[in-house]
Each structure stands twice: as C-alpha cells, then as structure tokens.
Amino acid sequence: MKSVIHKLKYPCRNSLYIMREDLLPFSFGGNKVRIALEFFRDMKAKGRGCIIGYGSARSNLVRAIANLAGMFLPEGRVHIVSPSEADGSRPHTFNRTIAGICGAKFTYCTRENVAETVEGVMRRCEAEGLKPYYVNGDKYGRGNEAVPVCAYYRAYHEIAGWQEETGIKFQHIFLPVGTGMTIAGLIAGKHELCGEENITGISIARPELSAVESACRYLAAFGEINVDELDITGKYLRGGYGLYDEEVLNTIKIMLRLNGIPLDPTYTGKAFTGMCSYIEEHDISGKNILFIHTGGTPLFFDSIIDIT
Numbered sequence: 001m002k003s004v005i006h007k008l009k010y011p012c013r014n015s016l017y018i019m020r021e022d023l024l025p026f027s028f029g030g031n032k033v034r035i036a037l038e039f040f041r042d043m044k045a046k047g048r049g050c051i052i053g054y055g056s057a058r059s060n061l062v063r064a065i066a067n068l069a070g071m072f073l074p075e076g077r078v079h080i081v082s083p084s085e086a087d088g089s090r091p092h093t094f095n096r097t098i099a100g101i102c103g104a105k106f107t108y109c110t111r112e113n114v115a116e117t118v119e120g121v122m123r124r125c126e127a128e129g130l131k132p133y134y135v136n137g138d139k140y141g142r143g144n145e146a147v148p149v150c151a152y153y154r155a156y157h158e159i160a161g162w163q164e165e166t167g168i169k170f171q172h173i174f175l176p177v178g179t180g181m182t183i184a185g186l187i188a189g190k191h192e193l194c195g196e197e198n199i200t201g202i203s204i205a206r207p208e209l210s211a212v213e214s215a216c217r218y219l220a221a222f223g224e225i226n227v228d229e230l231d232i233t234g235k236y237l238r239g240g241y242g243l244y245d246e247e248v249l250n251t252i253k254i255m256l257r258l259n260g261i262p263l264d265p266t267y268t269g270k271a272f273t274g275m276c277s278y279i280e281e282h283d284i285s286g287k288n289i290l291f292i293h294t295g296g297t298p299l300f301f302d303s304i305i306d307i308t
C-alpha cells in the first residue's frame with residue numbers, strides 16, 4: 001500500500017504537507033489498515049485461522065480487522081472483544097456498524113474484565129477446533145507489540161523515499177498518538193535510515209507519561225532503539241480520549257472548507273489542532289512540516305452533526 005503526500009492550504013507560517021493515510025485503498029483507509037494487514041500477515045505465518053481483535057465502538061482497528069477477515073477468512077472467524085465507554089455507554093458508530101456487516105462477532109466486556117473475556121473467547125474458538133490469534137498477544141494484551149510496529153516502520157521508508165524523489169525535506173513530522181504503535185514504527189524507521197526530522201506525537205488519549213510509556217513498550221519490542229527519541233506531548237489532550245472542544249471542531253471546519261479533507265474530533269482533528277498550537281508556542285516558521293492523516297473517516301461522519 002502506498003500513500004499520497006501533498007501540500008496543504010492552511011493558515012500557518014510554514015509549508016504544511018499532509019500524508020493521506022486516510023486514502024489508502026481499503027476499508028476507508030487509515031493507519032489501522034496498514035496495522036491490520038501486519039496482523040493478518042503474522043497470523044498466517046503462525047498458521048492460525050481465527051482472529052480476535054479488541055476495541056471500543058469507535059475503534060478504527062476493529063473495523064479494519066473485521067473487513068480483512070470478511071475478505072480472507074471463512075465466516076465466523078473474527079471475534080471482537082469490546083469494552084463500553086468510560087461512562088458505561090455503547091454508542092452507535094459507523095465503525096461498529098461496518099464491523100458487524102463484515103461478520104465480526106462481538107463479545108462485550110467492561111474495562112475491568114478484559115483479560116477474562118479475551119480468555120473466554122479464545123477458549124470458545126479452541127473448542128471449535130480453531131487456532132485463535134489474539135492481536136494483542138496474551139490475554140493481558142502483551143507479547144505481540146513488534147508486529148503492529150512494522151506498519152509504520154515501512155511507512156517511514158515511504159516518507160523518506162518521497163523526500164528523496166521530490167527534494168523536499170521535512171524538518172518536522174506530527175501525528176496523533178494513542179497506543180503509540182504508529183509513532184514507534186516511524187521512530188524505528190527513522191533510526192534505521194538515520195532520518196533527521198523531528199517527529200512529535202500529539203497524545204489524544206493518555207496523559208503524557210502514560211502515552212510515552214505505552215509507545216516505549218512498542219518501540220522496545222521492535223528493537224534496540226534509544227527511547228529518548230520518542231517525543232510525545234500530552235499538552236493538547238483536552239481531557240482525554242474522545243473529548244474535544246470548539247477549537248477542534250473549528251479546525252475540522254476549516255480543513256474541510258480549504259482542502260476538502262475530513263478530520264475527526266477524536267484523532268486527527270484533535271492532533272492537527274494541537275500541532276497548530278505547538279507550532280505557535282515553539283515559534284516555528286519557514287519550515288516544511290508533515291502531518292500524518294492517520295484516517296478515521298467513519299468518525300468524521302459520526303461527528304458531522306456536532307460540526308454543523
């Protein structure tokens with residue numbers, strides 16, 4: 001899969017570019033398409049024939065996994081363990097609907113009984129004679145960190161190739177950070193190719209320390225890379241996962257009007273807004289800056305009513 005990088009029209013004292021991961025040609029795109037493909041590759045290599053994913057109603061990863069399973073696995077071979085929101089609710093979302101259409105079987109859990117629920121689903125698969133592949137590793141969600149990191153390790157090579165071809169050098173790369181699988185991959189790629197860009201992650205879910213810790217875990221699983229290279233800020237969190245304000249909605253409006261590009265309030269819209277503040281606060285000007293649009297287009301449609 002290859003992505004498009006192009007210049008962006010946006011008021012900012014720098015040349016802004018955007019990497020359109022949202023346009024990857026499968027299942028509405030996004031970083032989770034690349035990551036889900038890595039999981040499928042690994043599952044096949046390990047001879048397993050039944051995939052178990054984990055994610056909330058808003059999860060883009062769940063949608064991408066379910067869609068790939070719909071294409072490549074017989075029916076009944078994709079299970080999703082899904083926690084409720086922090087307030088206990090289960091919102092209707094486009095991602096959840098698409099995953100259902102693709103044949104995903106949902107097993108609900110709370111934030112407290114994830115491990116037991118995952119274990120139960122694995123046992124059920126085994127009882128059917130299937131060899132389950134849980135994307136996060138063991139029932140506690142550990143042990144498979146290196147696999148998703150490959151996705152943006154490879155994508156970094158694309159970014160480096162683009163710079164080589166065009167002669168345009170990025171001084172700074174920004175992206176939203178959740179678990180940190182994506183930024184860990186970029187850092188691993190940069191490390192290998194001795195890249196010189198600053199890569200800054202805007203945490204959209206966790207306080208800074210916890211976001212760095214999570215990303216470190218992914219990076220450490222991938223290879224011996226100095227974790228000091230991880231730069232993640234928790235300054236633009238706006239209260240936590242899924243929370244946003246007028247400023248974020250305003251960014252989404254401007255981006256849509258000026259570029260015809262959808263951002264969502266949970267990931268890309270929040271991170272893009274954070275990036276603009278970061279650029280102001282650090283007095284960055286006259287640079288070539290790349291924003292990675294990590295996708296989440298179904299979430300744009302979930303939120304469009306709030307935006308109007």
Ligand SMILES: *Cc1c(COP(=O)(O)O)cnc(C)c1O
Pocket residue numbers: 030031032060061176177178179180181182183267268294295296
């Ligand atoms: C999951 C996701 C992220 C965060 O990626 P991590 O690798 O978890 O840090 C960012 N943007 C979108 C649209 C996502 O779905």
